[in-house]
Amino acid sequence: MDIQWYPGHMAKAKRLLSAQLSKVDLVVELCDARLPQSSRNPALDELIRHKRRVLLLCKADLAExxxxxxxxxxxxxxxxxxxxxxxxxxxxxxxxxxxELAAKDVLERNQRRGIQKTLRAMVVGVPNVGKSTFINRLYGGSIARTGDRPGVTKSNQWVKVSPYLExxxxxxxxxxxxxxxRAATRLAYIGTIKDAVYDQYELCACLLADLMAVMPEQTIERYKIKDPSAQGYALLDEVxxxxxFLMRGGVCDLxxxxxxxxxxxxxxxxGKLTLEDPPQTGEEAHDGKTL
Structure with a gap:
């Protein structure tokens, strides 16, 4: 299974992001706590590496x-x-x-100069990582459009979340x-990649195999699996x-x-699950793996 997804709005967004970088004081990067390295975009990292940065490991309540x-x-x-x-x-x-701490010097410099300037932060990350939800939480209401699928936000949107922070x-x-x-498959697991671009049967068979490898008891109990030795689509049939999940005639509803x-x-x-471990010193970023 070869998973690729780079729709046109992403290429446009990269150009717009590059144009806005000079206007912000710092970057807030969001990654998924279940997949902390693979859910960080290396192209984004290259773009923002010279800016002040805060990294949030989102959805930490779902990770170990x-x-x-x-x-x-x-x-x-x-x-x-x-x-x-x-x-x-x-x-x-x-x-x-x-x-605020990361941009403390900017705030203090503005205060010394008597400048009433709003701190500007750019929120970046892969699709469906929770950027708009985070902004809504900062704002204290629903102002940024959200959804449980990737690709909901397709343009840049400035939001003033407090008198001093935009x-x-x-x-x-x-x-x-x-x-x-392997990283692409994991990204599909957590909903970063649009469902329509991959084979869902194959993806779910892979996910079940991974779950059986790292948390077999919870998986067997959750899905009432009678034959834990089943593999591939046979494991889907077990579920x-x-x-x-049966249709007329006892046919499995995959x-x-x-x-x-x-x-x-x-x-x-x-159950709580983290899909990769931190790399050891000297390893390449995407080599740290649990599953």
């Missing part, structure tokens, strides 16, 4: 806490200001404080060629029979099974 702490330690060793983030009011307050919501961006197909498997995994109903 111990592994999240290891990832935070790893990123801090790289010199990044970072924190684990979920949608709670407490975490939103902490994220706001971290943004943020730019940007479209989710992938990179033109997904060479690491259909166990959960009653479409329904796949929809449920993906939705339940993305919502954390199978």
């Amino acid at each position: 806490p111990a592994k999240t702490q290891r990832w935070l330690a790893y990123f801090r060793r790289q010199g990044l200001e970072c924190m684990a983030y979920d949608k709670s009011p407490q975490k939103t307050k902490q994220a706001r404080a971290l943004i 943020v730019l919501d940007t479209p989710g961006m992938l990179w033109p060629k997904l060479n690491d197909q 259909c029979r166990g959960r009653g 479409d329904r099974a796949c929809a449920v498997i993906l939705d339940e995994f993305r919502e954390g109903k199978v």
Whole structure:
């Protein structure tokens, strides 16, 4: 299965993002705490590497806490200001404080000069990582358009979240060629890649195999699997029979099974899971893997 997704609005968004960089004081980069390295766009990293940056590991409530702490330690060793983030009011307050701290020198310089200038931050990340949701939390209401699928935000949008902080919501961006197909598969697991561009049966068979490898008891119990040795599509059939996803004549309803498997995994109903470990010193960024 070869997964590729780079629609035209992403190329346009990259150009617009580049044009806006000179207008912002810092960049808030969001990645998914379940996939902290593979959900960071290397093309974005190249664009924003000279700007002040805060990294938020989003959806931390769906990831393994111990592994999240290891990832935070790893990123801090790289010199990044970072924190684990979920949608709670407490975490939103902490994220706001971290943004202000990262731009402390800008705020102090403006105060010394008597300048009443709003701090400007750009929010970036891959599709469906939670950028618009984060901005809505900062704002305290629904101002940025959100959705549970990638590609909802397709243009830049400035939002004033407080008298002194303005943020730019940007479209989710992938990179033109997904060479690491293991990473691409994981990105599809968490909903970063549009469902229509890959074979859902194959993806769900891969996901089930991965879940059986790292959390077999929870997976067997959740999907009422009677034959844990089943592999590939046979494992999907096990889920259909166990959960009653059957059509007339006892035919397995694979479409329904796949929809449920993906939705339940993305919502954390199978259990907290982090899909990759931090790289060891000297390893390439995408070599740290759990599954």
